[in-house]
Amino acid sequence: MEDEKKLEEFQQKIDANIKIEPKDWMPEKYRQTLIRQISQHAHSEIIGMQPEGNWLTRAPSLRSKKILMAKIQDEAGHGLYLYCAAETLGVKREQFLEWLHEGKAKYSSVFNYPTLTWADMGAVGWLVDGAAIVNQVSLQGTSYGPYARAMVKICMEESFHQRQGFEIMVELAKGTKEQKQMAQDALNRWWWPSIMMFGPHDSESAHSNQSLKWKIKRASNDELRQSYIDKTIEQGHHLGLTFPDPNLKFNETTKHYDYSPIDWDEFWNVVKGNGAGNKLRLKHHIKAHEDGKWVREAAKSYAQKQNLIQKSA
Amino acid sequence: MDNDDQGILWEVFIQVKAGRPYKHIGSLHAYDKVMAMQSARDLYTRRNEGNGIWIVKADDIVSSESSDGEAFFDPSNDKVYRHPTFYKIPDGVKHI
Numbered sequence: 001m002e003d004e005k006k007l008e009e010f011q012q013k014i015d016a017n018i019k020i021e022p023k024d025w026m027p028e029k030y031r032q033t034l035i036r037q038i039s040q041h042a043h044s045e046i047i048g049m050q051p052e053g054n055w056l057t058r059a060p061s062l063r064s065k066k067i068l069m070a071k072i073q074d075e076a077g078h079g080l081y082l083y084c085a086a087e088t089l090g091v092k093r094e095q096f097l098e099w100l101h102e103g104k105a106k107y108s109s110v111f112n113y114p115t116l117t118w119a120d121m122g123a124v125g126w127l128v129d130g131a132a133i134v135n136q137v138s139l140q141g142t143s144y145g146p147y148a149r150a151m152v153k154i155c156m157e158e159s160f161h162q163r164q165g166f167e168i169m170v171e172l173a174k175g176t177k178e179q180k181q182m183a184q185d186a187l188n189r190w191w192w193p194s195i196m197m198f199g200p201h202d203s204e205s206a207h208s209n210q211s212l213k214w215k216i217k218r219a220s221n222d223e224l225r226q227s228y229i230d231k232t233i234e235q236g237h238h239l240g241l242t243f244p245d246p247n248l249k250f251n252e253t254t255k256h257y258d259y260s261p262i263d264w265d266e267f268w269n270v271v272k273g274n275g276a277g278n279k280l281r282l283k284h285h286i287k288a289h290e291d292g293k294w295v296r297e298a299a300k301s302y303a304q305k306q307n308l309i310q311k312s313a
Numbered sequence: 314m315d316n317d318d319q320g321i322l323w324e325v326f327i328q329v330k331a332g333r334p335y336k337h338i339g340s341l342h343a344y345d346k347v348m349a350m351q352s353a354r355d356l357y358t359r360r361n362e363g364n365g366i367w368i369v370k371a372d373d374i375v376s377s378e379s380s381d382g383e384a385f386f387d388p389s390n391d392k393v394y395r396h397p398t399f400y401k402i403p404d405g406v407k408h409i
Contacts, residue, residue, distance in 0.1 A: 023379045077356050084322075084340040093319040093342060150339070157360070293317055296344075300320070303345035 014215050019145035022088040030214055033207060034144055035089050036105075037216065039096045042082035043107035047281050049075045051115040051124060060118060067164050068121065074161065078154045085146040101286050109267070110193045112275030119172050119179075119186035125165015127187075127194040127232065133158050134228040135198065143215035166235065173239040180241075187236070188244045195259070196267045198225040229257050320344040321370060325353045328365035335367050 006025055013020065020026055049072050056072070059065035083093055099105035110128055115121065136158065140151045172183035199221045202208055211217040219227075236243055247260040269275070320342040326335040338357050343349035349368045358366070377385055393399050402409055 021379060023376070073355075073359070077359070080341060080356055081339055087322070087340075094317070097319075153339070296317060296319070299344040299348060300318070303320075303348075306345060 011213075014143050014213075017143075017215075019148060020143055021145045027214075029210070030216070031089050033211060033214075033216055034147065035086060035091055038082055038086035038089075038144075038147055039091075039099070040106050040108075042079045042086060042096065043100050043105055044111065045075050045079035045082060047107045047111045047285065048128075049079075050281055050284060051111055051113070051277070052121065054115050055118060055121050058118070059121075064121075064168075071125070071161050071164065074157050078150075078157070081150040081153060082147075085144075085150045088146045097289065101282070101289070103273075103282070106271070107281075108197060109270040109275060110197050112270050112277040112281060113189070113193050114276050116189075117182050117186060119168070119182040120190070122165050122168030122172060122183065123186035123190040125161050125163075126169055126235070127165075127190045128197070129158060129161040129165060130232060131194045131197045131228050133162055134224050134231070138218045138224060141215070141218045169239055169241075173241055183239070184241050187239075187241050191244050192263065192266075195225060195229065196262060198222070198228070200264070200267075201262075226256050229259060233257050320348070321372070323349045323353075323368050324371050324374060325357055326367040326369075327357060327363035328367075329363050331364060335365065338362075340371060 007027055010020075010025065010027060010030075020030075052068060052072050052075070056065065056068055059068050083096060086096060087093055096105065100107070110131075115124065133155065136151050136155050140148055140155060142148045142151065169183050169187075172179040174180075199205060202220045202222045205221055208217065208220060212220065233243065233248065245260050247258060249258055250256075251258045270278070273279075321344070322340055323343055324340050325338050327338045328335045341349065341352050341356055343352050346368070350366065353366050353368055357363070389395075
């Protein structure tokens with residue numbers, strides 16, 4: 001059969017690390033998986049602007065406000081790179097937004113947690129961006145060309161995000177007793193959600209095997225999670241803060257940190273829409289989109305008018 | 314979705330330094346040239362990534378088809394004499 005031959009050739013290309021480009025033949029499931037994954041990634045960048053935007057007007061100094069604005073602008077940019085990469089698979093930008101607004105498309109559940117204090121800007125940058133970077137560094141080697149290229153660009157820009165978050169944590173951790181407590185509280189609340197960002201365990205992850213075979217993913221959820229934990233624990237020791245897990249300890253045999261079982265009920269509860277921020281985040285996005293409608297209309301009719309003037313000139 | 318859209322798709326090319334070729338960096342949506350240029354600057358050169366930007370409507374790009382790539386590029390395969398290594402030069406001849 002033609003398709004089986006194509007499928008075999010496709011797998012050979014993947015095995016030889018030849019990137020797949022938009023016009024190349026690809027299995028329908030490969031295309032669908034990428035559409036889901038890249039758009040989910042794009043939505044996460046855009047929705048991820050909200051918990052940080054929450055602190056823009058209350059940043060403690062002009063310096064920190066400028067940095068936070070630059071970071072949020074980066075997130076918008078990352079969302080746009082990713083939407084463009086996803087669009088090369090034959091779905092229009094408008095469609096992605098519609099799926100998001102209808103609740104058909106997901107974004108990372110971590111952004112459904114609230115950012116309660118300024119220390120959360122530190123913890124989000126250090127932990128949430130830190131976890132995202134581990135995932136994104138791995139995805140630079142993904143088999144789909146436009147996605148891989150977007151990831152390379154994102155990774156270059158993202159490293160400042162984690163550093164600015166860590167800097168906030170350092171400042172608070174060496175500050176007053178109250179400030180240190182604030183940093184500890186943020187770490188307590190963000191640690192587990194950041195670990196859950198890597199998704200279900202490999203044994204429970206439905207799409208994982210096929211995605212690894214097609215090199216959409218380059219490492220499994222658990223591998224990435226472990227790499228994140230190992231890195232982050234060491235960083236946390238510099239802060240003099242404790243992680244909210246009594247079973248966290250270095251295992252001499254595996255050379256990795258052991259950790260407590262993850263509360264998956266909590267994870268699925270937030271995925272299913274019952275997190276503190278699910279409704280708020282989506283409502284806010286829909287409102288911003290609707291409020292911007294007149295701008296899009298004005299820009300469009302201005303462009304049409306300019307075209308007419310040009311033609312008649 | 315009625316008449317509400319995100320504008321047309323444009324492809325963006327950046328020149329990293331004077332004298333270098335323009336390279337594709339990504340795409341964006343905009344309604345007209347001016348908006349496309351401003352967005353390209355904000356989106357792709359926030360960290361001095363370039364000193365020149367080209368933008369072209371994605372629809373205006375003509376590209377080769379990857380499916381017939383082999384046949385399309387075949388004419389260059391049997392003309393090895395286009396490469397300098399094809400020619401035998403006597404020992405001792407320099408700077409050629």
